[in-house]
Amino acid sequence: MKRKLKKTLxxxxxxxxxxxxxxxxxxxxxxxxxxxxxxxxxxxxxxxSEWLQNLTKGLKQYEEENENVEIKCIEALAVDQYETKVxxxxxxxxxxxxxxxxxxxxxxxxxxxxxxxxxxxxxxGEMENIADYSNIADFHLNRTETAFIxxxxxxxxxxxxxxxxxxxxxxxxxxxxxxxxxxGIAYIDNGTEDVVTYCNSFTDPTIGKEYALQxxxxxxxxxxxxxxxxxxxxxxxxxxxxxxxxxxxVHYTDAAPNAEIGSAMNYFENMVIAFIDDTIxxxxxxGTSREYGIAQGAAGYEFADNDLAPQDIQDQVMAVSEKxxxxxxxxxxxxxxx
Amino acid sequence: MDIVTILxxxxxxxxxxxxxxxxxxxxxxxxxxNLALEGFMLIGAFSSIVGAFYTGNVxxxxxxxxxxxxxxxxxxxxxxxxxxxxxxxxxxxxxxxxSGLTRYLLNPxxxxxxxxxxxxxLAMPVVHMNWLEAIPVAGQILNNHSLLVYFAxxxxxxxxxxxxxxxxGLDIRAVGMNEEAAVSAGIHVRKVKYSALMINGIxxxxxxxxxxxxxxxxxxGMTNGRGYTALAAITLAGCNPLxxxxxxxxxxxxxxxxxSLSGVGFSSYLLGMLPYALALxxxxxxxxxxxxxxxxxxxxxxxxxxxxxxxx
Numbered sequence: 001m002k003r004k005l006k007k008t009l010x011x012x013x014x015x016x017x018x019x020x021x022x023x024x025x026x027x028x029x030x031x032x033x034x035x036x037x038x039x040x041x042x043x044x045x046x047x048x049s050e051w052l053q054n055l056t057k058g059l060k061q062y063e064e065e066n067e068n069v070e071i072k073c074i075e076a077l078a079v080d081q082y083e084t085k086v087x088x089x090x091x092x093x094x095x096x097x098x099x100x101x102x103x104x105x106x107x108x109x110x111x112x113x114x115x116x117x118x119x120x121x122x123x124x125g126e127m128e129n130i131a132d133y134s135n136i137a138d139f140h141l142n143r144t145e146t147a148f149i150x151x152x153x154x155x156x157x158x159x160x161x162x163x164x165x166x167x168x169x170x171x172x173x174x175x176x177x178x179x180x181x182x183x184g185i186a187y188i189d190n191g192t193e194d195v196v197t198y199c200n201s202f203t204d205p206t207i208g209k210e211y212a213l214q215x216x217x218x219x220x221x222x223x224x225x226x227x228x229x230x231x232x233x234x235x236x237x238x239x240x241x242x243x244x245x246x247x248x249x250v251h252y253t254d255a256a257p258n259a260e261i262g263s264a265m266n267y268f269e270n271m272v273i274a275f276i277d278d279t280i281x282x283x284x285x286x287g288t289s290r291e292y293g294i295a296q297g298a299a300g301y302e303f304a305d306n307d308l309a310p311q312d313i314q315d316q317v318m319a320v321s322e323k324x325x326x327x328x329x330x331x332x333x334x335x336x337x338x
Numbered sequence: 339m340d341i342v343t344i345l346x347x348x349x350x351x352x353x354x355x356x357x358x359x360x361x362x363x364x365x366x367x368x369x370x371x372n373l374a375l376e377g378f379m380l381i382g383a384f385s386s387i388v389g390a391f392y393t394g395n396v397x398x399x400x401x402x403x404x405x406x407x408x409x410x411x412x413x414x415x416x417x418x419x420x421x422x423x424x425x426x427x428x429x430x431x432x433x434x435x436x437s438g439l440t441r442y443l444l445n446p447x448x449x450x451x452x453x454x455x456x457x458x459x460l461a462m463p464v465v466h467m468n469w470l471e472a473i474p475v476a477g478q479i480l481n482n483h484s485l486l487v488y489f490a491x492x493x494x495x496x497x498x499x500x501x502x503x504x505x506x507g508l509d510i511r512a513v514g515m516n517e518e519a520a521v522s523a524g525i526h527v528r529k530v531k532y533s534a535l536m537i538n539g540i541x542x543x544x545x546x547x548x549x550x551x552x553x554x555x556x557x558x559g560m561t562n563g564r565g566y567t568a569l570a571a572i573t574l575a576g577c578n579p580l581x582x583x584x585x586x587x588x589x590x591x592x593x594x595x596x597x598s599l600s601g602v603g604f605s606s607y608l609l610g611m612l613p614y615a616l617a618l619x620x621x622x623x624x625x626x627x628x629x630x631x632x633x634x635x636x637x638x639x640x641x642x643x644x645x646x647x648x649x650x
Contacts, residue, residue: 206351229558232453232455255455
């Protein structure tokens, strides 16, 4: 009985393997020399967050609109898969390979060294010595600009004169957002204080909520969450306690329908598409690092669809946004304090 | 933040971990090192939100979470008891499956990705007890928690009684200490293992449900290592239910302390380390204390012997 069960399981496993191998073959397409073949390798699962969903949706649409482009989105979810999958893409004959985040930088560098003809791009690579690699282009989102606007909105909306910040981790990317936020508050210059906390997780709404409650108990009436899923907990705390929430990346109106002021939105899809567009139109800049911000349509501030922010404040905030897009405001990437 | 708030938050934090820890403790007691607590908890959390969403009732949601996590643990049990798969290997696959499945199913079930927030009517209700208000500090700390947190606080005592004083507890201990001897004593080992694992599944489901429904939302990976914390807590306590209660509360306290110390200028790296540093102290302190007591006793008896000798 036990043996039979084992046998059946083994056969099922073999069948699954066979099936996946067959389906893998199916996606290989015939080589047209005109066609640009692009691989997008994500280190996070595509359905794990909204920005990645938007990104894949955007890429798919771009692929449909442009006949000479073929885009394949691939997940590499563990460190040991990064280099293997990137190399597999090289072998498959992709002309442009886009990897994601500094996590994948080492794998990208290793693969790029062996395939000098392939153009590599890394999204949010944060690579320091990018100039050493002629076939890697780093492109990243400027988060300080929208965070600056969020800071302005928070300073204009607060009634207690004290606003809070909950970051997912005390790291480079989050601190850039913090830097923008603090300078935005300073720009309004109405004596608003800010309190900085880090909840050390991007997926824990329970702990995020506790951090927000702590800030609210300390007198903050605007909470800015830059902590992914933990931020959902902050939004919920703000909604329950009747204070305001300032969102990041996407809208949090599912958790804070009446409390969200607005969100420092990111449009990663526009950035990746802009990069692909540049590259296939012979405007590839390997060995450089490029920043995309409000002016390039990769970021923007959006007010939530509720009546929280009065029209005059909205106008004031959007005026700041226009100034930033026009390059009239200089924003540093170092936080004023932690 | 004052100490009463810190302790209240600590109890709230410890609740789900405690439920899961007690489940893992039972599994450990029948000699199954259940590394997959995290996975079962995540399944419980997700399913409870699905259940609450479809039935519109919190408690049916809890039931749904419990059922799903129990179902999952039965699969796990079949693999390790019938097919003799290494429990740790099986646990890793369960964890992977749980994190992938919950992430994937968010889309077909709710049509969203990353997270789903229920309406606030489906939040786990908190119980307010008027008579507790009369007790100065402890009353405040223990008041206004959800029913499952109270259940979690009582559970270690129930388990301590069951394990030490009942026939079933004796069977569990026998299986855990020496399986072959248990077989020869006429204990139905397989049945005991299955039942212990099923209780483990139920408790993981409850822990997950408490975690998810108290914030009435599911977020990908929202258990955030609580299953491992539970495992660490019972390992520290040597699988003793009452000591596990203390270690779980200690972990809750550490988390809560970190929250209350944040925002006043402490380095977040140091704060992030605090729970683990506390755990280390908790693990080492009893040993050190035991050694010290042993040393003092020996010295004392030596001096007594010497003085006795000279007196004679």
